[in-house]
Amino acid sequence: NAGVTQTPKFRILKIGQSMTLQCTQDMNHNYMYWYRQDPGMGLKLIYYSVGAGITDKGEVPNGYNVSRSTTEDFPLRLELAAPSQTSVYFCASSGQTSGGGDTQYFGPGTRLTVL
Amino acid sequence: QQQVKQSPQSLIVQKGGISIINCAYENTAFDYFPWYQQFPGKGPALLIAIRPDVSEKKEGRFTISFNKSAKQFSLHIMDSQPGDSATYFCAALSGNTPLVFGKGTRLSVIA
Numbered sequence: 056n057a058g059v060t061q062t063p064k065f066r067i068l069k070i071g072q073s074m075t076l077q078c079t080q081d082m083n084h085n086y087m088y089w090y091r092q093d094p095g096m097g098l099k100l101i102y103y104s105v106g107a108g109i110t111d112k113g114e115v116p117n118g119y120n121v122s123r124s125t126t127e128d129f130p131l132r133l134e135l136a137a138p139s140q141t142s143v144y145f146c147a148s149s150g151q152t153s154g155g156g157d158t159q160y161f162g163p164g165t166r167l168t169v170l
Numbered sequence: 171q172q173q174v175k176q177s178p179q180s181l182i183v184q185k186g187g188i189s190i191i192n193c194a195y196e197n198t199a200f201d202y203f204p205w206y207q208q209f210p211g212k213g214p215a216l217l218i219a220i221r222p223d224v225s226e227k228k229e230g231r232f233t234i235s236f237n238k239s240a241k242q243f244s245l246h247i248m249d250s251q252p253g254d255s256a257t258y259f260c261a262a263l264s265g266n267t268p269l270v271f272g273k274g275t276r277l278s279v280i281a
Contacts, residue, residue, distance in 0.1 A: 161213030
């Protein structure tokens with residue numbers, strides 16, 4: 056199993072551009088998450104999904120959109136990129152609700168810079 | 171407000187020493203408390219986790235101590251090694267809600 060894979064690893068965007076961060080998991084997990092990590096600020100939840108066709112907002116959803124058309128894929132869309140979106144983005148998945156004690160498995164991250 | 175407060179922000183420990191990272195929470199509905207370890211350039215990975223029905227859980231050199239009445243839990247790393255140098259995140263969860271993470275502690279173990 057590859058686990059959780061993310062592409063691209065690095066990306067530089069100009070202000071106002073848009074892009075999609077890709078996330079795929081091969082563990083047949085129902086739950087998927089997108090986080091952003093800013094220096095010294097920990098992990099902040101952007102969006103999450105409890106299954107195909109179901110998504111919900113996290114703590115910092117503004118400026119982002121997601122979709123979940125399949126169990127495996129959970130892309131994150133940035134529209135009109137802003138410097139405040141410069142961050143490292145992590146995708147994660149878990150088999151059930153994390154409350155059941157299931158481990159969240161994280162991808163390697165995408166480092167995004169908006170200039 | 172669901173929040174987990176983690177301290178210290180950074181920690182330097184001599185090789186062989188004990189590293190201690192503390193977390194506090196307010197939401198008494200939290201019922202699962204994991205710790206994640208993150209090496210530079212990598213995603214976080216689960217290190218150890220505890221439920222509030224026990225006061226301590228040990229896995230090798232890593233121990234979680236849990237104080238339900240004080241709403242605090244801590245990670246102890248015994249015989250700390252340079253390879254333990256990483257950022258550590260505590261987290262908490264209630265029911266079906268997503269994990270709430272602390273802000274992280276950057277640990278440096280020096281020889």
